[in-house]
Amino acid sequence: MKKDLPCIIEGCDRLRAGKGLCKMHHSRLRRSGSTDDPVRRVRPEADRYWEKVGKADGCWNWLGATHGDDPGGGYGVFFLTSSGFMQAHRYAWQMLNGTIPEGMVIDHTCHNRICVKPEHLRLATLSQNAQNLRPGARRSKTGVRGVVQRKNGRFGTRVTHFGVIHSAGTFDTLAQAEAAVIELRNKIFTHNDADRRQVA
Structure with a gap:
């Protein structure tokens, strides 16, 4: 029987399955139109x-x-x-x-x-990355980064830089405290784009 003969592809000793080809080469021919080994394509x-x-x-x-x-x-x-x-x-x-x-x-x-x-x-640096925060403060009850409201109703300010806490003072209004804390960050921070855009 012809099926007992080896595949017609040179170097292949598998038995024929159809059209003179072994199952592997016959399957490749049906899928891609070629009996060649498909090259695994790895996209860049x-x-x-x-x-x-x-x-x-x-x-x-x-x-x-x-x-x-x-x-x-x-x-x-x-x-x-x-x-x-x-x-x-x-x-x-x-x-x-x-x-x-x-x-x-x-x-x-x-x-x-x-x-x-x-x-x-x-x-x-990690420090510079931490300085460049988006405007506002997600964790601040006042909604302003670096501004807290004291029990007496006034607004305190704080900026931490290299583990040292700096204060711009205490103010009667949130707007005054926000302006002061932005000015302080602009003095001591190098990567403070959001604040610089606010005062520009």
Whole structure:
């Protein structure tokens, strides 16, 4: 019987299944039109990355997976071809600027954690990153970052820098306290974009 003969493909010693081909080569021919070994196509990592980015006039938002349980949303996550994952904004920085120096982080100047637009990212120390917070304060009862209301109804101010607490004084109105605490942060912080935009 012809089925007892080897496959007609040179070097293949499997038995024929149909059209002179073994099951494997016959299956390849049906699927792809060729008996050649299909090359596993691994798309370039950068291509996979950029197709998960929503480019807009403002921020370029990450459309892929995110992590973190912060109420404001987590950072974007990009799964690497090799193994593991990297935060999407850190991958964008490294792709365009090289390795992130030890002890440095990538700061979002736009305060949008899922933004990966290169112009919205910059190198910063942990301290500088902590200085560049979005306007307002999610955990403050007054709604103003660095301002607390005292029992007597007046508004106190405080700014922590390198573990040292600084005060801009106590004020009768929330507006006065807010202006004073912004001025103080602008004096002692280097990465304080939100406050600088408010007084510009």
